[in-house]
């Protein structure tokens with residue numbers, strides 16, 4: 001019965017082919033360091049899911065942001081768990097993505113033909129850090145407020161266009177409701193969309209090239 | 220015992236570990252999402268409105284109270300009020316009017332001079348039983364029908380949301 005349904009779907013979707021090509025690829029001998037890209041991907045999905053669930057209660061307005069998070073932590077069943085995973089997952093993701101990059105560097109896997117994979121990786125690291133930066137403001141507590149004040153000031157110290165960058169980030173000269181709203185939009189829509197697209201290309205290239213061998217003495 | 224290949228082992232282990240992670244995160248998440256639907260708000264309560272001994276027979280006695288409703292991180296408080304009129308010394312021989320005008324919900328006041336309830340918004344007049352004497356209201360003033368007198372002589376009304 002199940003076999004019949006599966007065969008029917010497989011004939012039309014090519015499930016077995018997809019499985020063979022995506023997951024049943026031949027891999028060179030590696031070690032645990034090679035799993036960090038997959039770990040990054042897992043964390044991205046985890047952050048995405050917990051983030052979506054957080055928006056069920058979180059409200060990006062100066063009047064309610066703080067209270068709504070307070071409510072998530074104390075009022076809703078398992079709110080502390082969902083927020084806890086998202087909170088700690090954020091730091092963990094930056095670290096894991098960074099170590100993944102270090103391993104690619106150490107094993108010299110960024111060389112021909114994988115330069116593009118590396119470049120897209122740089123975009124992924126920046127976008128991941130951007131997620132951290134925009135997410136940090138959302139609780140709208142003292143720490144978040146001042147961290148973003150300083151963070152946007154640093155971005156504003158760029159010569160010539162600094163003033164403009166600062167205003168564009170803040171949505172005006174000061175931190176305000178506009179800042180919170182655009183950080184929220186960036187955090188849940190724009191940067192995740194960029195991340196998802198870059199991850200797509202990143203994975204496509206990895207499947208296309210296959211994983212690199214570790215360099216040997218001869219290399 | 221049959222041999223389990225490395226491949227099979229990895230497959231099964233991944234499935235089990237994945238299933239456990241999914242359950243540990245998934246079940247709390249379902250609870251998290253439906254939690255507000257499982258709550259019983261304090262929609263009804265007995266509310267003390269005054270000592271019976273302070274209420275003169277035959278003279279409407281005004282009272283008011285506020286109800287605070289908490290929805291998540293939002294609190295809304297609404298004011299309510301009314302008038303108690305005792306017909307005789309008997310503790311349960313009384314009626315309680317809601318001071319909310321049945322026209323557009325302004326608060327009516329008792330006028331001692333005219334012996335009527337006056338609504339400031341569109342000049343409605345209600346008699347002492349709450350009946351409409353003049354103006355646009357479509358029906359008499361509402362009543363708080365459920366009340367009780369506690370042992371120490373406090374009059375309480377039963378308040379129900381909606």
Ligand code: HEM
Nearest residue numbers: 034036037038040041101109117118121122124125211212
């Ligand atoms: C959201 C962040 C990222 C995700 C989800 C991700 C995902 C992956 C995955 C699943 C692999 C397969 C091999 C492995 O796991 O080692 C991989 C390989 C690779 N990644 Fe990333 N990555 C991310 C960030 C980066 C960054 C920041 C860089 C470098 C700047 C980078 C450069 C590469 C390169 C060059 C490879 C090919 C390595 C090889 O073939 O041995 N990635 N990535």
Ligand code: FES
Nearest residue numbers: 320322323338341
């Ligand atoms: S609200 Fe009382 S008369 Fe219109």
